[in-house]
Amino acid sequence: MDMAYAGTQTGAARRKRASVRRHIAPYLFISPWILGFLFFTLGPLLFSLTMSFFDWPVVGERTFVGLDNYRSMFTEDPQFWESLWITVKFAAIYVPFNIVMSFFLALMLHHVTFASGFFRTAFYLPSVISGVALVTIWSWIYSREYGLLNFMLSLVGIDGPNWLGDPNLAIVAIIIASLWGLGGTMLILLTGLKAIPKELYEAATISGVPGWAQMLFITLPMLGPMLIFTFITSIISAFQQLTIALLLTKGGPLGSTYFFAMYVYDNAFKYFDMGYAAAGSWVMFVIVLALSLVVMRWSAAWVYYEGEIRQADGERNA
Amino acid sequence: MAAIRIENLCKGFGSLEVLKGIDLDIADGEFVCFLGPSGCGKSTLLRSIAGLENLDGGSIRLGERDITDLPSAKRDIAMVFQNYALYPHMNVRKNLSFGLALNGMKRDEIDRRVTNAAEVLRITELLNRKPRQLSGGQRQRVAIGRAIVREPKLFLLDEPLSNLDAGLRVTMRVELAALHERLAVTMIYVTHDQVEAMTLSDRVVVLDKGKVSQFGTPLELFYRPANLFVAGFIGSPRMNFVNANVADECETGLRLAGGGLARELSLDTLSPAPIGRDCPVTLGIRPNKLELTSPDEAHLAGNVRLVERLGTESHVHISLEGGGDLTAVVRGTHPVSTRERVHIRIPSEHCHLFDADGKAIERPLDAETRALINQEEGRGPRGPVLEERHA
Numbered sequence: 001m002d003m004a005y006a007g008t009q010t011g012a013a014r015r016k017r018a019s020v021r022r023h024i025a026p027y028l029f030i031s032p033w034i035l036g037f038l039f040f041t042l043g044p045l046l047f048s049l050t051m052s053f054f055d056w057p058v059v060g061e062r063t064f065v066g067l068d069n070y071r072s073m074f075t076e077d078p079q080f081w082e083s084l085w086i087t088v089k090f091a092a093i094y095v096p097f098n099i100v101m102s103f104f105l106a107l108m109l110h111h112v113t114f115a116s117g118f119f120r121t122a123f124y125l126p127s128v129i130s131g132v133a134l135v136t137i138w139s140w141i142y143s144r145e146y147g148l149l150n151f152m153l154s155l156v157g158i159d160g161p162n163w164l165g166d167p168n169l170a171i172v173a174i175i176i177a178s179l180w181g182l183g184g185t186m187l188i189l190l191t192g193l194k195a196i197p198k199e200l201y202e203a204a205t206i207s208g209v210p211g212w213a214q215m216l217f218i219t220l221p222m223l224g225p226m227l228i229f230t231f232i233t234s235i236i237s238a239f240q241q242l243t244i245a246l247l248l249t250k251g252g253p254l255g256s257t258y259f260f261a262m263y264v265y266d267n268a269f270k271y272f273d274m275g276y277a278a279a280g281s282w283v284m285f286v287i288v289l290a291l292s293l294v295v296m297r298w299s300a301a302w303v304y305y306e307g308e309i310r311q312a313d314g315e316r317n318a
Numbered sequence: 319m320a321a322i323r324i325e326n327l328c329k330g331f332g333s334l335e336v337l338k339g340i341d342l343d344i345a346d347g348e349f350v351c352f353l354g355p356s357g358c359g360k361s362t363l364l365r366s367i368a369g370l371e372n373l374d375g376g377s378i379r380l381g382e383r384d385i386t387d388l389p390s391a392k393r394d395i396a397m398v399f400q401n402y403a404l405y406p407h408m409n410v411r412k413n414l415s416f417g418l419a420l421n422g423m424k425r426d427e428i429d430r431r432v433t434n435a436a437e438v439l440r441i442t443e444l445l446n447r448k449p450r451q452l453s454g455g456q457r458q459r460v461a462i463g464r465a466i467v468r469e470p471k472l473f474l475l476d477e478p479l480s481n482l483d484a485g486l487r488v489t490m491r492v493e494l495a496a497l498h499e500r501l502a503v504t505m506i507y508v509t510h511d512q513v514e515a516m517t518l519s520d521r522v523v524v525l526d527k528g529k530v531s532q533f534g535t536p537l538e539l540f541y542r543p544a545n546l547f548v549a550g551f552i553g554s555p556r557m558n559f560v561n562a563n564v565a566d567e568c569e570t571g572l573r574l575a576g577g578g579l580a581r582e583l584s585l586d587t588l589s590p591a592p593i594g595r596d597c598p599v600t601l602g603i604r605p606n607k608l609e610l611t612s613p614d615e616a617h618l619a620g621n622v623r624l625v626e627r628l629g630t631e632s633h634v635h636i637s638l639e640g641g642g643d644l645t646a647v648v649r650g651t652h653p654v655s656t657r658e659r660v661h662i663r664i665p666s667e668h669c670h671l672f673d674a675d676g677k678a679i680e681r682p683l684d685a686e687t688r689a690l691i692n693q694e695e696g697r698g699p700r701g702p703v704l705e706e707r708h709a
């Protein structure tokens with residue numbers, strides 16, 4: 001009797017240990033990523049949050065100033081609003097164009113059977129070129145006297161403008177250059193298109209559903225999660241726009257391309273005001289987060305996620 | 319009205335020829351199965367009828383109309399796909415009504431059809447669910463419902479039961495048969511499962527490598543297989559084949575010897591067999607017709623490899639001494655055991671005979687079987703129509 005009792009005791013203990021092991025193992029496997037996240041993402045993030053409450057020169061005394069950085073940014077710094085406005089303008093044009101153009105390119109590639117591999121690579125290639133190389137190419141394209149763009153325009157008799165020198169055109173030039181990298185978005189949407197079972201279209205075709213309705217009522221809803229995903233990542237990358245503006249226009253002319261990220265960058269590395277720059281980053285973070293949440297809430301009503309009804313499934317089985 | 323006539327239908331994918339000249343004549347109201355091993359072109363043939371494939375040649379008529387070049391939507395057909403192909407983001411009601419609504423049908427007509435189909439298929443209480451919330455059998459019903467609401471002239475079903483578990487498959491099989499009875503519409507059903515084909519169909523098209531191997535009633539296929547392929551494909555356990563040579567021939571029959579045979583075997587044929595002396599032939603005999611017997615009566619001898627006892631019957635797997643394998647089905651209590659040497663008699667009246675090309679040489683059937691086959695031929699849910707057509 002005692003023996004049996006002892007036996008179940010160790011049995012239970014062993015089961016418990018096994019269960020602990022089973023629950024810990026997955027975390028061990030992802031631990032390299034977790035450590036990386038803690039040290040290189042979450043750590044700096046919290047650190048920068050702390051920084052934003054300090055007057056934090058690169059060299060010299062650090063003093064706690066509370067919300068002073070934020071207050072002066074909102075009330076005493078016209079450049080903050082100016083840069084925010086430029087960035088919002090940029091995002092408002094870049095994001096829809098990025099998604100719509102990627103979507104149509106993906107549709108075309110999806111239906112193209114001839115040399116589809118070549119086209120896929122060709123469209124994706126710009127996305128793998130590093131920012132500096134990309135900017136070099138585009139500064140050559142946009143060059144007033146020798147640029148490819150104005151040369152092409154001259155062929156059809158148009159005297160090309162000074163793309164990077166005109167405050168109204170510079171931002172357009174940057175939008176175009178940014179859209180050049182839409183291959184990544186396109187590839188995501190193409191994958192989504194390929195994942196839609198072709199029988200859905202065949203069933204619709206047999207029932208006489210016209211092509212436009214198949215697009216509207218099958219393709220778009222089935223692609224919904226991908227569209228929302230690319231929508232949010234596009235917003236994020238729009239708000240982070242830095243490289244192209246920094247290298248192509250240096251924020252000019254007349255500050256017309258002085259994006260928000262550049263404003264933060266200059267506060268940190270030109271004016272060496274780390275606390276102020278950190279506060280700027282956090283404002284941007286909150287804006288992007290809020291936008292993402294709005295998009296997700298708004299999309300929940302009409303986007304269909306494959307796994308969404310799991311719970312109801314369980315209810316039915318119960 | 320909705321009879322189908324297919325003539326010399328050809329279809330290939332690149333250099334791969336899939337359908338090699340299909341000719342078929344399917345009567346109005348008939349339930350026809352396309353039966354064949356995986357990859358023989360069943361789905362391709364069905365999809366060609368549906369207008370989902372570009373044909374390389376041939377023609378298809380549905381009723382009075384030539385539909386060869388008609389777009390799918392205008393063919394008056396409905397199709398049920400193997401994976402159901404339900405729209406995952408629409409609830410059941412929307413799945414059923416989607417196609418109708420976009421064809422400009424009136425609201426109340428759509429409602430009437432959807433309600434009606436839902437009642438027939440007993441899915442009324444599921445109308446507001448999404449496909450994800452349904453079990454396999456329920457999804458299957460919705461897929462069939464989407465076909466029913468179209469009120470088509472022709473139903474096409476591509477392995478509709480193959481994703482269901484065994485028990486559900488039997489239930490749905492019965493329901494499908496009842497549905498066909500009720501709708502009285504032409505149905506074509508693709509399957510690789512001979513039990514489904516045999517139990518559901520009025521007639522079965524056996525496909526082999528893109529050609530019609532035989533087209534007939536289930537019993538006809540079983541008792542009068544036109545060739546080695548059909549003989550081997552229909553029936554379980556499958557038919558045994560033994561090689562032999564023609565030793566002698568006369569007006570009414572053949573004498574076979576050699577090959578695997580230890581003793582001569584005389585067979586009568588319906589007409590003088592178009593086959594000469596010394597020609598190789600293949601004997602076919604169903605496992606349940608073989609008899610384990612004494613050495614002096616035996617045509618074959620071999621060793622028992624395995625005995626599978628199923629209760630009412632036992633399957634005896636035998637390695638023949640002349641090479642080759644046999645399966646015999648004997649009564650459940652037969653005392654035969656593994657590694658035993660057995661002697662086998664082939665009752666000549668139950669033999670099928672095939673020439674060197676695998677074509678059947680016709681043999682007389684006993685009166686009972688003949689009567690049964692004739693009876694089945696005249697049957698069908700629309701007997702009178704069938705007769706009219708034959709007349």
Ligand SMILES: Nc1ncnc2c1ncn2[C@@H]1O[C@H](COP(=O)(O)OP(=O)(O)O)[C@@H](O)[C@H]1O
Pocket residue numbers: 331334336354355356357358359360361362363
């Ligand atoms: N879209 C296609 N492209 C290329 N080959 C195909 C296509 N569809 C079917 N095939 C080929 O055609 C043959 C017959 O296919 P299928 O009609 O689906 O066979 P079954 O339905 O009898 O299993 C197979 O060898 C298959 O690989």
Ligand SMILES: [Mg+2]
Pocket residue numbers: 360361362477
């Ligand atoms: Mg198939």
